[in-house]
Amino acid sequence: MSQESTASTAPRKSLFTPFNVVAGVIVLVGLVITFLRFTKGIGAVTNLDDNNPWGIWISFDLLCGVALAAGGYTTSAACYLFGLKRYHSAVRPAILTAFLGYALVVFALHYDVGRPWRLTYPIFLSQGTTSLLFEVGLCVFLYLTVLFIEWLPAACEWLRLDKLRKVLVKLTLVLTIFGVVLSTLHQSSLGALYLIAPSKVHPLWYSPYLALFFFVSSMFAGMSMVLFEGTLAHRNFHELMDETHLEEAPGVVTGFAKACSVVMCGYLIMKMFGLALENKWHYLATGYGVLFLVELIGFVALPAYLYAIGARERNRTLIRFTAVWTVLGIVFNRFNVSLVAFNWQLPSADRYFPSWMEIAISLFVVTVGVLAYRFICTRMPIFYEHPDYKESH
Amino acid sequence: MDTVFYTLQDFLLHSKSVTYVLMGLGLLLYVFWWWFLTDKDEKKRLF
Amino acid sequence: MSIKRRTFLGLIGAAGVTVASTGARAAGNAHFDGYPGSKGVLFDATRCIGCRKCEAACNAVNELPAPAEKFDDLTVLDRSRRTDAKTFTVVNKYETPSGGPVYRKMQCNHCLEPACASACFVKAFAKTPEGAVSYDASVCVGCRYCMIACPFNIPTYEYDEPLSPRVRKCTMCRPRILEGRLPGCVEACPKEALTFGTRDELIKIARKRIEKYPDRYLDHIYGEREMGGTSWLYISGVPFSQIGLREDLGYASAPELTSGALAAVPVVAGLWPALLGGLWAINKRKEKIARQEKREAVENAVARASAEAESKLSAALSKAEVENRRRIEVEVKRALEEAGLNDTKEEG
Ligand code: SF4
Numbered sequence: 192m193s194q195e196s197t198a199s200t201a202p203r204k205s206l207f208t209p210f211n212v213v214a215g216v217i218v219l220v221g222l223v224i225t226f227l228r229f230t231k232g233i234g235a236v237t238n239l240d241d242n243n244p245w246g247i248w249i250s251f252d253l254l255c256g257v258a259l260a261a262g263g264y265t266t267s268a269a270c271y272l273f274g275l276k277r278y279h280s281a282v283r284p285a286i287l288t289a290f291l292g293y294a295l296v297v298f299a300l301h302y303d304v305g306r307p308w309r310l311t312y313p314i315f316l317s318q319g320t321t322s323l324l325f326e327v328g329l330c331v332f333l334y335l336t337v338l339f340i341e342w343l344p345a346a347c348e349w350l351r352l353d354k355l356r357k358v359l360v361k362l363t364l365v366l367t368i369f370g371v372v373l374s375t376l377h378q379s380s381l382g383a384l385y386l387i388a389p390s391k392v393h394p395l396w397y398s399p400y401l402a403l404f405f406f407v408s409s410m411f412a413g414m415s416m417v418l419f420e421g422t423l424a425h426r427n428f429h430e431l432m433d434e435t436h437l438e439e440a441p442g443v444v445t446g447f448a449k450a451c452s453v454v455m456c457g458y459l460i461m462k463m464f465g466l467a468l469e470n471k472w473h474y475l476a477t478g479y480g481v482l483f484l485v486e487l488i489g490f491v492a493l494p495a496y497l498y499a500i501g502a503r504e505r506n507r508t509l510i511r512f513t514a515v516w517t518v519l520g521i522v523f524n525r526f527n528v529s530l531v532a533f534n535w536q537l538p539s540a541d542r543y544f545p546s547w548m549e550i551a552i553s554l555f556v557v558t559v560g561v562l563a564y565r566f567i568c569t570r571m572p573i574f575y576e577h578p579d580y581k582e583s584h
Numbered sequence: 585m586d587t588v589f590y591t592l593q594d595f596l597l598h599s600k601s602v603t604y605v606l607m608g609l610g611l612l613l614y615v616f617w618w619w620f621l622t623d624k625d626e627k628k629r630l631f
Numbered sequence: 632m633s634i635k636r637r638t639f640l641g642l643i644g645a646a647g648v649t650v651a652s653t654g655a656r657a658a659g660n661a662h663f664d665g666y667p668g669s670k671g672v673l674f675d676a677t678r679c680i681g682c683r684k685c686e687a688a689c690n691a692v693n694e695l696p697a698p699a700e701k702f703d704d705l706t707v708l709d710r711s712r713r714t715d716a717k718t719f720t721v722v723n724k725y726e727t728p729s730g731g732p733v734y735r736k737m738q739c740n741h742c743l744e745p746a747c748a749s750a751c752f753v754k755a756f757a758k759t760p761e762g763a764v765s766y767d768a769s770v771c772v773g774c775r776y777c778m779i780a781c782p783f784n785i786p787t788y789e790y791d792e793p794l795s796p797r798v799r800k801c802t803m804c805r806p807r808i809l810e811g812r813l814p815g816c817v818e819a820c821p822k823e824a825l826t827f828g829t830r831d832e833l834i835k836i837a838r839k840r841i842e843k844y845p846d847r848y849l850d851h852i853y854g855e856r857e858m859g860g861t862s863w864l865y866i867s868g869v870p871f872s873q874i875g876l877r878e879d880l881g882y883a884s885a886p887e888l889t890s891g892a893l894a895a896v897p898v899v900a901g902l903w904p905a906l907l908g909g910l911w912a913i914n915k916r917k918e919k920i921a922r923q924e925k926r927e928a929v930e931n932a933v934a935r936a937s938a939e940a941e942s943k944l945s946a947a948l949s950k951a952e953v954e955n956r957r958r959i960e961v962e963v964k965r966a967l968e969e970a971g972l973n974d975t976k977e978e979g
Pocket residue numbers: 738739740741742745746747748764780781782783784785786800
């Protein structure tokens with residue numbers, strides 16, 4: 192009860208904080224553009240055309256959104272499957288962000304696809320099973336459901352639905368495994384989406400390993416995002432965290448830094464194999480090659496090294512900085528595959544650049560996510576264990 | 585399987601659809617198999 | 632490039648298990664020749680004069696909105712155009728090094744293994760037995776993945792339609808073909824640059840023309856094998872890349888390009904639960920053993936501690952006894968001495 196009273200008084204006190212004002216403006220602009228989008232059509236608000244059917248609503252909202260929400264499956268797998276129990280306090284925040292992340296991805300898709308109310312058609316009406324997008328759609332749909340169920344216990348504790356909670360907690364293992372299966376599938380399939388267009392994606396980014404690249408990079412993307420959110424959360428929700436969470440946090444940070452470092456090392460090696468497999472070394476000497484190397488050395492090799500240093504010296508500031516860097520690197524990579532390398536052969540006049548309204552909608556989606564996150568974290572047991580439910584999982 | 589497929593696309597559409605259904609069944613089977621396997625170990629910790 | 636792209640590996644990461652798969656593998660050793668007697672169109676670039684009559688006919692038979700410039704306005708040929716939501720076909724002019732402009736008509740190529748159909752997640756596209764690749768707007772979600780997939784950049788989208796946008800592309804005039812009539816553009820062409828017939832026939836016709844006029848044509852039928860083959864075929868006197876037909880597409884069809892990745896899907900769904908379940912069980916067991924060991928260790932420690940304590944106690948006791956005895960002895964001695972002293976005193 193005391194929580195509720197603080198929750199209802201806190202916003203009233205600080206309604207006009209800089210954050211709230213900015214968020215409010217973004218939401219307002221977003222609503223106006225939403226209106227335009229559904230009255231004047233996609234063409235009125237985007238720079239999409241017949242040569243460039245996918246813009247940043249796919250590159251950022253879908254590809255980056257899904258990759259950065261990978262923290263849910265990596266953290267729960269680490270805790271429940273790999274037996275790293277000390278990560279337990281990190282699971283709930285990670286599940287929550289993953290759930291919100293996926294919900295937002297689906298939300299953002301409503302802007303991008305032509306007839307959003309048909310988004311369930313591929314699952315229930317007409318299954319185009321040869322499409323990798325079908326695979327993505329099915330898995331995202333199922334995984335969103337899984338995440339929702341995984342997150343429900345927190346809501347149950349808030350609403351005191353003990354019986355339901357007990358049943359749900361028993362499902363943890365099944366849900367975790369199912370979540371990892373689904374994540375493996377759709378994370379990799381997002382990369383595999385581009386397999387069908389070898390003539391449009393620049394050879395340096397097109398690879399038979401695309402699916403694998405997307406999957407492996409989603410692992411360190413997700414973990415880095417958990418670290419990054421951890422930093423933000425510690426700054427803003429510190430008072431909500433219980434002792435276990437605060438005690439375990441440093442361990443989680445170094446543990447994840449180590450894991451990221453190793454996975455990134457593997458990713459780097461695989462990227463090299465990718466070049467070797469198709470003998471694409473000579474492209475490295477071109478302009479696109481420079482971009483490719485910047486991505487690989489600056490945003491994979493360097494953070495992998497920094498993570499290693501951070502883990503060795505228990506330098507958590509360095510680790511947190513590296514996490515941000517890695518997240519940026521993932522965004523860079525997804526943009527490279529889906530925008531920069533895509534349609535690289537078209538003359539520059541036919542290339543795509545997002546309109547400000549597309550960017551505004553992407554910002555709007557992110558803002559909605561942050562607001563929802565804040566709403567939930569200040570009300571439900573996310574950063575702490577509910578006193579009544581301790582020891583019961 | 586008397587259906588004649590004239591294109592690889594049609595063939596894959598058929599075979600992948602069957603595979604997807606089987607995948608669902610396979611995953612279900614896993615759950616039940618696991619249940620069957622560990623049923624007697626510990627009544628309490630089922631999943 | 633094209634050769635390398637044909638080698639297609641679907642890769643799956645458990646312990647580096649690699650599932651190599653080509654299209655042929657995906658379908659066992661079966662191969663597919665397409666619908667027998669399916670129709671197509673042959674375009675002869677040496678005959679086309681860029682009159683735009685086909686564009687006009689296409690616009691008419693498909694009841695498309697009137698364009699900004701009239702169809703008899705040939706100045707539009709000076710800029711490069713593409714199909715859009717209101718135009719299913721365009722003719723472009725290409726200046727070639729070998730002298731003189733060459734015209735080429737562009738529309739859906741009605742691939743034998745359509746990339747658009749392979750990509751569509753609601754089966755909106757289908758290769759019909761007549762040869763046309765059809766589109767069904769009643770299921771289309773508007774994801775536009777078909778547009779990403781099409782190697783010829785053909786499908787277009789009604790971006791300005793807010794609520795019911797459709798993908799638009801040439802239909803090969805399927806309704807007309809089913810009525811036994813010619814496609815609009817073919818019928819309208821004054822130069823017979825377009826020939827309609829079964830694909831097999833068309834290939835024979837093309838071969839004959841190439842054979843008969845070897846100086847006039849290049850010895851290649853574009854679309855015979857490109858991207859697994861198309862129903863719309865092209866012959867030309869200049870390299871196809873000079874008239875906007877990419878020659879680096881490769882011969883692998885779209886389903887072949889993705890079948891490897893699709894084949895990896897059931898592998899993950901089938902193996903992951905076993906592997907992860909096993910991992911979980913191992914860790915569970917480790918945990919259990921660890922817990923047991925801990926308990927045993929604690930028990931041992933307690934036992935050891937109590938044993939130690941006991942021995943210490945008894946040692947202490949015995950030590951105390953010795954000391955006690957000594958103290959008693961000393962006392963007695965002293966008492967005796969004192970008594971003796973007293974005695975002597977009394978005596979003395
Ligand atoms: S040309 Fe493009 S749209 Fe036409 S059938 Fe082939 S893949 Fe589909």
